[in-house]
Each structure stands twice: as structure tokens, then as C-alpha cells.
Amino acid sequence: MYSPIIVAEALINGLMLGAVYALVALGLTLIYGVLHIVNFAHGALLTVAMFGVWICSATLGLDPYLSILVVGPVMFGIGYSLQRYIIGPASHGSDNNILLVTLGLSIVIENVLLAVFQSDTRTISTDYAFEVIEAGPLLLSYPRVIGLGVAIVTAIALWIVLNQTRIGRAIRAVAKEKTGASLSGIDVPKIYAITFALGCTCLAVAAGLLMPTFYVNPRTGAAFVLVAFTIVVLGGMGSITGALVGGLLIGVVESASSLYLGDSLGQIGIFLIFILVLLFKPTGLFGARQ
Numbered sequence: 392m393y394s395p396i397i398v399a400e401a402l403i404n405g406l407m408l409g410a411v412y413a414l415v416a417l418g419l420t421l422i423y424g425v426l427h428i429v430n431f432a433h434g435a436l437l438t439v440a441m442f443g444v445w446i447c448s449a450t451l452g453l454d455p456y457l458s459i460l461v462v463g464p465v466m467f468g469i470g471y472s473l474q475r476y477i478i479g480p481a482s483h484g485s486d487n488n489i490l491l492v493t494l495g496l497s498i499v500i501e502n503v504l505l506a507v508f509q510s511d512t513r514t515i516s517t518d519y520a521f522e523v524i525e526a527g528p529l530l531l532s533y534p535r536v537i538g539l540g541v542a543i544v545t546a547i548a549l550w551i552v553l554n555q556t557r558i559g560r561a562i563r564a565v566a567k568e569k570t571g572a573s574l575s576g577i578d579v580p581k582i583y584a585i586t587f588a589l590g591c592t593c594l595a596v597a598a599g600l601l602m603p604t605f606y607v608n609p610r611t612g613a614a615f616v617l618v619a620f621t622i623v624v625l626g627g628m629g630s631i632t633g634a635l636v637g638g639l640l641i642g643v644v645e646s647a648s649s650l651y652l653g654d655s656l657g658q659i660g661i662f663l664i665f666i667l668v669l670l671f672k673p674t675g676l677f678g679a680r681q
Contacts, residue, residue, distance in 0.1 A: 393650065396528050401650045402643055407535035409642020410542035414597040415615050416622035416634040417546065418590030424629030425566040425586040428478070431493040434616030435500035436591055440466050440598035441607040442504065448515045448602070455515055456537065459599035463592050470591030475584040504609035512608045520603050538600040545596050546635050549589070553631075562586055566629075618658075621665040627675025637676065640664075 393401075419433050440462055447458035473496065481492040522533040553559040564572040565582045573579045597615075605611075622641050626633020641661055648660035668675065 398650070400529050400531070401646045403529065404532055404535055405643040405646025406639055407532065407539040407642070408646065409639040410539040411535075411597055411600050411638075412615075412618055412622060412642055413635045413638025414542050414545060414593050414600070416619040416626070416638050417549065417631060418593035418597075419616075419619050420623045420626065420629055420631060420634040421549070421593070422587055422590040423623065424631070425562055426474075426583050428482070428489045428493065430587075430590070431490065431616075432473075432496040432500065433590075433594070433619065434612030434614075435497040435504075436466070436469070436612070437594045437598060437615055438504060438607065438609060438612035439469065439500060440591075440594045441602060441605075441611060442508065442513070443595070444598045444602045445513045445515060445607055449513075455517065455599050455602040456541075458602075459596055462598060463595040466591040466595040467588040470588035471584045473591075474587035475580070478587070479580055479583060501609050508609060510608055510610075512606045514606045515602045517603045532604075534600070534603045541596065541600055542635075542638075545593065546631070549593070549631065552589070558582075558585065618661060621661055623675075624673075625664060625668050625675055627677035630675065630677040633675055633677035 415433075415437060419430060422428065422430050422433075443462040443465060444455050444458040447453040447461050448455060451461075453461065477496065478489065478492055481488045519533050523530040524533055524536055525531075551559075553562060561572070561577050561582050562585070564575070564577060565579055565586075569579050572582075618641060622634055622637040625641065626635070626637030641664070644660040644664060645658060648658070652659060
């Protein structure tokens with residue numbers, strides 16, 4: 392039996408890990424909420440962002456957190472271009488075209504990364520990776536505290552963009568009724584591209600938060616995207632609030648499962664929740680439209 396302090400530390404650290412998960416899911420649910428597509432390339436694009444952070448550290452000596460300022464705009468450009476010139480044109484066919492295109496993109500990106508970086512694992516060594524912050528009797532992981540703070544700031548920034556800016560109002564108008572938005576003069580294909588780019592920018596932030604304590608190889612993103620899909624289903628497809636709350640909940644569940652079942656079985660709780668949500672509340676906790 393674990394002491395209450397150990398259990399509390401595990402749950403709080405899980406909450407902070409969930410904040411990073413939420414960032415990955417945030418991009419996925421934003422893209423679904425506006426473009427109504429399930430982006431199977433999301434994990435591969437996270438891997439690209441993580442390699443971007445690693446390159447910034449290896450070549451420029453940038454701290455992983457500061458690398459977000461470089462990788463973020465790059466991922467925005469990549470996301471904009473992918474939607475504008477590949478995914479967008481493919482959307483004029485059947486819905487299956489989009490699924491096949493994003494799945495194909497995922498395979499292409501992974502194989503390009505394999506050709507460039509081989510299958511070797513890369514890490515970034517920092518002075519603070521294993522530092523802890525004392526909060527009374529609790530010892531909290533320093534990188535995860537940073538992760539929680541940045542995730543909250545990013546979610547607030549995204550909310551401000553969507554609700555307080557002209558481009559955000561255009562995105563919400565397109566998400567609600569694209570035909571009406573088009574008739575009112577909104578460039579719908581451009582809004583789609585910007586939305587996809589914002590989703591990829593969220594991945595850049597998540598990559599910067601992950602790299603101090605995680606590794607990257609060409610297949611790293613696949614593990615995170617499974618968790619992200621679970622969070623999106625749990626929170627409600629297309630719900631930004633649901634992605635944030637779902638991510639935090641999944642982080643706590645994973646941490647509790649790891650504590651009592653061991654690290655190798657830590658994700659059992661996540662997928663048990665996934666199955667239960669599909670069975671009893673398929674619209675997710677926040678009941679977003681499908």
C-alpha cells in the first residue's frame with residue numbers, strides 16, 4: 392500500500408503529463424471541429440516537430456522550450472501547405488479520400504524521417520530534466536510543472552484567437568456553416584489551411600515540452616496519437632474544452648494505472664476508458680457534435 396503523499400504526487404504529476412497530452416489532442420480536435428476530418432497524419436507531424444526541436448538543440452544550442460519559437464512558425468507553414476495543396480484538393484472527392492490521404496501522408500512522413508535520421512533514438516540533455524519542485528511534502532517534476540503552465544497558457548491563447556479575433560470569428564463561422572460563411576465573403580479554403588496550421592502549431596508547443604524528458608525516433612508520434620484520439624473521443628469530437636479536460640483526466644488515469652499496475656501496464660486504464668466512452672457516451676463528456 393502506497394502512502395498518501397506518494398499517491399498525491401503520482402496523481403498531480405499525471406495531471407501535468409495530461410496537460411501535454413491535451414496539447415497534442417487540441418490540434419487534432421481543432422482540425423476535426425472545423426474541417427471535419429480525422430487527421431491520421433497527426434502523430435507523424437508531432438514526430439516532425441520533435442525532430443525540429445532536437446535539430447534546434449543540436450545545431451543552434453537552443454533550449455527545447457525556446458525552440459518552440461522557431462519550430463512553431465515552421466510547423467504553421469508545413470500545416471498550411473499540407474492543407475492548401477494536398478489535403479484540400481483531395482477533399483473534393485469522397486470522404487474516404489481524406490482518410491486515405493492523411494494516412495498516406497503519415498506513411499510518407501515516417502519513411503522520409505527514417506531515410507534522413509535512420510531508426511536511431513535522439514534525446515536532448517538538459518540540466519533541469521530530473522529536477523523537482525518542493526510543494527510542501529510533495530515533490531513535483533519541474534518539466535511537468537512547466538508543461539502544465541504552458542499548456543494552460545496555450546489553451547487560453549487559442550481561446551482568445553478563436554473568440555476575440557477576426558480570423559477566429561471566421562474559423563468559427565466556417566465550422567458552423569461553411570456555405571453561409573462563403574456567401575458572406577470568407578475565403579473558406581484559406582480558413583481551412585489556417586486552422587490546420589494552428590493544429591500543427593499546437594504540436595510544436597507539445598514537442599518543445601516533451602523533448603526535455605522524452606526521446607524521438609521516426610515512429611515516436613504513433614504512441615502519442617493513440618492517446619490523443621482517446622482524449623478527443625473522451626472530451627467530445629471537436630470540443631476544445633473537452634480536449635483540455637480529457638487530456639488532464641487521461642494523464643491522471645495513466646499515472647494511477649502505472650502506480651498500481653506498473654509502467655508496462657500504465658496505458659491499460661486509458662484504453663479501458665476509451666472503450667467505456669464508446670459504449671456509454673459516444674459523443675464524449677462535453678457532447679460535441681459529430
